[in-house]
Amino acid sequence: MSESAYPIAIFFAAVFTNNILLSNYLGMCSFLSVSRELKTSFGLGVAVIFVMTSTSMLNWVVYYKVLQPLGLEYLRFIVFIIVIAAFVQLVEMIIERVSEVLYAALGIFLPLITVNCAILGVSLFMVIREYTFVESITFGLGSGIGWFLAILAMAGIRQKLKRARIPHGLEGAGITLIITGMMALAFMGFSGMLQIG
Amino acid sequence: MAAPGKIKKTFTDPIGKNNPVFVQILGICSTLAVTNKLENTVIMSLGVIFTTTLSGVTISALRKFIPARVRMMAETLIIASFVIIVDITLRAYMPEVWKQLGPYVGLIITNCIIMGRAEAFALNNPAGLSLIDGLSSGIGYSYVLIVIAFFRELLGTGELWGITILGEWWTNWAIMVMPPGAFFMLAIFVWIVKGVVMKEEEAAK
Amino acid sequence: MKQESVFSTRVYPVLFMVILTVVFISVVSGIYLTTKERVLLNESLFQKKAVLYAAGIDFPENQPQEVQSIYEDRVTEVDSEGGQPAYFKIQLPSGTTGYAVYVRGAGLWGEIVSIFGFQPDLKTFTGVEFVEQNETPGLGARITEQWYKEQFRGKSGPFELVEEGASEESNELDAITGATRTSEAVLKIANKAAETARDKVEKGGK
Numbered sequence: 308m309s310e311s312a313y314p315i316a317i318f319f320a321a322v323f324t325n326n327i328l329l330s331n332y333l334g335m336c337s338f339l340s341v342s343r344e345l346k347t348s349f350g351l352g353v354a355v356i357f358v359m360t361s362t363s364m365l366n367w368v369v370y371y372k373v374l375q376p377l378g379l380e381y382l383r384f385i386v387f388i389i390v391i392a393a394f395v396q397l398v399e400m401i402i403e404r405v406s407e408v409l410y411a412a413l414g415i416f417l418p419l420i421t422v423n424c425a426i427l428g429v430s431l432f433m434v435i436r437e438y439t440f441v442e443s444i445t446f447g448l449g450s451g452i453g454w455f456l457a458i459l460a461m462a463g464i465r466q467k468l469k470r471a472r473i474p475h476g477l478e479g480a481g482i483t484l485i486i487t488g489m490m491a492l493a494f495m496g497f498s499g500m501l502q503i504g
Numbered sequence: 505m506a507a508p509g510k511i512k513k514t515f516t517d518p519i520g521k522n523n524p525v526f527v528q529i530l531g532i533c534s535t536l537a538v539t540n541k542l543e544n545t546v547i548m549s550l551g552v553i554f555t556t557t558l559s560g561v562t563i564s565a566l567r568k569f570i571p572a573r574v575r576m577m578a579e580t581l582i583i584a585s586f587v588i589i590v591d592i593t594l595r596a597y598m599p600e601v602w603k604q605l606g607p608y609v610g611l612i613i614t615n616c617i618i619m620g621r622a623e624a625f626a627l628n629n630p631a632g633l634s635l636i637d638g639l640s641s642g643i644g645y646s647y648v649l650i651v652i653a654f655f656r657e658l659l660g661t662g663e664l665w666g667i668t669i670l671g672e673w674w675t676n677w678a679i680m681v682m683p684p685g686a687f688f689m690l691a692i693f694v695w696i697v698k699g700v701v702m703k704e705e706e707a708a709k
Numbered sequence: 710m711k712q713e714s715v716f717s718t719r720v721y722p723v724l725f726m727v728i729l730t731v732v733f734i735s736v737v738s739g740i741y742l743t744t745k746e747r748v749l750l751n752e753s754l755f756q757k758k759a760v761l762y763a764a765g766i767d768f769p770e771n772q773p774q775e776v777q778s779i780y781e782d783r784v785t786e787v788d789s790e791g792g793q794p795a796y797f798k799i800q801l802p803s804g805t806t807g808y809a810v811y812v813r814g815a816g817l818w819g820e821i822v823s824i825f826g827f828q829p830d831l832k833t834f835t836g837v838e839f840v841e842q843n844e845t846p847g848l849g850a851r852i853t854e855q856w857y858k859e860q861f862r863g864k865s866g867p868f869e870l871v872e873e874g875a876s877e878e879s880n881e882l883d884a885i886t887g888a889t890r891t892s893e894a895v896l897k898i899a900n901k902a903a904e905t906a907r908d909k910v911e912k913g914g915k
Contacts, residue, residue, distance in 0.1 A: 325818070325845075330683050332536040336616050381592060381741050382734070384610045385584040392580065424614035431607035436819040436843050476698040481691050488687030495682065571722040578729055585733040589740055596744035599751045604850070606843075678887045681848060 321449030323497035334425030348462035356451030363447030545653035553642030560638030759838035763826035814898035849891030
């Protein structure tokens, strides 16, 4: 595979410097709408971490052990999204049986996650960058945590904004986008942190 | 055949009043990533228009046959198939652009606009109207991206479509090339549009 | 009156999905197969162009036949054990024999694969082409832009990075503003390129 950055470096890069949302623009739909509420953001964030890590592992196995040997890489879009949808469905069913509490907390987010482009995006990036299995785990985990941090921070900021006066035209999406831009700028400051090689 | 008025409305709605990107804030994901270059944005837009239109028509044509239980799966399968076709075609005929678009072509599948239109429109309307709706949703999505890309590439690199427009005197606004620039541009766009739309609503009262 | 038969609730949905899946996957596979040849051709053409570009040999962008014949005229692949040649022997425009090798290194995100072309001294670059990279679009990915690649021609290491646009000496390389780490990654690759070339050519000559 690639002789590039070590799994740990990939992890930190995915969380900070190349944040899946702030640098790669993925997972915005749910990010913009859910970040209104701190509690729901937390719940969604946790669910995203879990699903992202699991599906990147699953899709790695499917891609390298099934699709590639059969020469069917071009079908990866369909296969990945089916894996993601099936996995989410499965998890939802399991949680519903096993724990009422957990289901009440997380269950509702799961359908939302299936169409979260960040989840599919992580699998696609992993393939393009030719990560090893370990690297794809750290990448999935790191991306999930990065997304989680972003939505949590955004929710916290929006809480505070409730007392502020915002120009009418910027309410909702507008101001959220500007804040996202500023957060993206801030996260870029982490760039100096990593050394490669 | 539907009344001409309805056809016109089906066409104009997604472009202006109900424009998917900024009014409904859908499909931003893949939007912003490619807006750093005008050429890539145009190609991506064509891909999205192709997918939105054809999947809209297909889903609409099949709407009486799709069992409720597997509705989402069927829609996803159809949309994903068209996206793969776009991906394969790009790879074969425009390999340079394909390399630059990377995973974002595949992400057209999760583009909320396409699924959204399928659920909201194609499932309940005849194929002819769905084609128009798909087409105009795609166009509505595209022109927003193209405007953003126009400014991002011009201000960020002094070029448009790879051709140098602004000369030596221009210092590139590096921020335009980076993610924050995209977020800010979109925010400004939303702001301007909302301002216009709100003025209209005020006048209508 | 509507009857909810076993057929309509269990069998039909499954049947529908199966048929739908088969139809769509067939269409997609069909298109894939028709373009497969072309994709492979594109790849091989791309590699050839990369070698020619790194060697500083001109070629017409949009004429595959021409490119093919120029390549066959001037380039000899040496030691192609299972895939990629160990190195290329190239008849340079000046008449002398230059070389080109694949040089790989870690980029910010994944591997960067480049082809460096050398003068007969195996020290001075004739040019470079970046064949594979996954750097940040608009920033690190700018290493594939004309201006960035052109600066390598005629230079020799060991190299140092300077601000974008400021390079003057033959051992200075422009970095890319905003893409510090990619620039450093390329610096490392450029610095090991000559050694890689010497290794490959000396081994291959046996």
